Amino acid sequence: MARWQPGTRGRLQDAALELFASRGYEQTTAAEIARSVGLTERTFFRHFSDKREVLFGGQERLTEAFVRGIEAAPDDATPMEAVGDALDVATGLFPDDMRPHSRLRQTVIDQHPALQERERHKMSGVATTIGDALRARGVGEPAATLAAESASTVFGIAFSQWIQDGESRSLGDISRAVLAELRDLTGADRAPR
Amino acid sequence: MARWQPGTRGRLQDAALELFASRGYEQTTAAEIARSVGLTERTFFRHFSDKREVLFGGQERLTEAFVRGIEAAPDDATPMEAVGDALDVATGLFPDDMRPHSRLRQTVIDQHPALQERERHKMSGVATTIGDALRARGVGEPAATLAAESASTVFGIAFSQWIQDGESRSLGDISRAVLAELRDLTGADRAPR
Numbered sequence: 001m002a003r004w005q006p007g008t009r010g011r012l013q014d015a016a017l018e019l020f021a022s023r024g025y026e027q028t029t030a031a032e033i034a035r036s037v038g039l040t041e042r043t044f045f046r047h048f049s050d051k052r053e054v055l056f057g058g059q060e061r062l063t064e065a066f067v068r069g070i071e072a073a074p075d076d077a078t079p080m081e082a083v084g085d086a087l088d089v090a091t092g093l094f095p096d097d098m099r100p101h102s103r104l105r106q107t108v109i110d111q112h113p114a115l116q117e118r119e120r121h122k123m124s125g126v127a128t129t130i131g132d133a134l135r136a137r138g139v140g141e142p143a144a145t146l147a148a149e150s151a152s153t154v155f156g157i158a159f160s161q162w163i164q165d166g167e168s169r170s171l172g173d174i175s176r177a178v179l180a181e182l183r184d185l186t187g188a189d190r191a192p193r
Numbered sequence: 194m195a196r197w198q199p200g201t202r203g204r205l206q207d208a209a210l211e212l213f214a215s216r217g218y219e220q221t222t223a224a225e226i227a228r229s230v231g232l233t234e235r236t237f238f239r240h241f242s243d244k245r246e247v248l249f250g251g252q253e254r255l256t257e258a259f260v261r262g263i264e265a266a267p268d269d270a271t272p273m274e275a276v277g278d279a280l281d282v283a284t285g286l287f288p289d290d291m292r293p294h295s296r297l298r299q300t301v302i303d304q305h306p307a308l309q310e311r312e313r314h315k316m317s318g319v320a321t322t323i324g325d326a327l328r329a330r331g332v333g334e335p336a337a338t339l340a341a342e343s344a345s346t347v348f349g350i351a352f353s354q355w356i357q358d359g360e361s362r363s364l365g366d367i368s369r370a371v372l373a374e375l376r377d378l379t380g381a382d383r384a385p386r
């Protein structure tokens with residue numbers, strides 16, 4: 001599997017993920033993670049504040065990618081067009097060779113309610129920041145929050161699909177398909193009743 | 194303020210909320226809540242499993258209301274029409290005389306990250322159940338999840354607005370306005386770029 005990140009941090013992440021998946025998250029200590037790749041606990045803590053951060057340290061990059069996408073959208077882009085651009089930037093952080101990693105990470109998270117809670121918290125923070133970036137473009141309420149929550153929902157659905165066994169489309173392609181589906185779903189004229 | 198619920202349960206809820214808001218959630222015990230309305234701790238625990246349940250005990254009713262709304266939607270309703278009907282049923286649980294209660298409850302929750310986390314968890318569970326109800330109608334993926342998450346988002350935004358100081362519209366009216374905004378936002382044709 002390709003590394004999440006290069007260098008020592010990447011080695012520690014790889015090792016942690018393998019141990020979390022094989023032995024269990026609770027049962028794995030920072031010292032064991034470090035030792036399994038010939039490093040010391042001290043080195044581990046130079047790179048991560050705790051073992052949970054191995055799983056969630058990517059949040060900042062993800063948030064930044066969304067914000068970058070929103071900020072780079074053309075001035076005349078609608079809120080949802082800006083969200084589409086942001087999804088393209090954010091999904092670009094996950095090339096196909098990261099899929100096995102992301103799948104393994106999800107397996108670990110799915111086994112622990114506390115980690116699932118942390119994941120929800122993370123995505124809620126991402127949505128809040130996207131909303132801020134949209135408001136900074138002059139998007140009002142509730143449009144900014146609706147568009148930001150939609151971005152987070154589309155990303156979450158696309159990501160879950162991307163790591164399914166047998167799925168071969170890129171995360172970006174899935175994300176664009178889910179966004180199009182959202183447009184069809186919510187944009188349909190209300191039939192006369 | 195009107196009671197959340199009639200009888201002893203309602204009295205305990207009212208008393209708990211007042212104490213949480215005035216003294217702090219952490220500092221208030223079940224025994225104190227009971228004592229403040231002349232009841233025993235034992236009585237408290239006949240109605241609630243713990244003091245957190247005073248704040249979150251309504252989740253089941255909310256979920257049921259959404260499901261009832263989805264199930265009662267006409268067979269030919271689109272997923273978002275069913276969601277609109279479900280929002281009407283769910284928002285009907287919150288008549289205007291409950292607004293001061295809901296506002297006070299939110300104040301308590303906003304002060305405690307653990308309660309905010311619990312609230313997110315709750316809304317995530319509501320969205321999952323709405324998705325199940327849509328799938329039971331034959332709605333496929335990702336439409337069911339998108340529609341369910343949109344229902345939860347619209348409800349959340351509408352609810353936040355409903356408890357703002359000075360807001361006088363009903364929760365149902367706000368919810369319908371937010372849903373319409375979502376339709377406008379996501380349904381707009383993508384401008385040629």
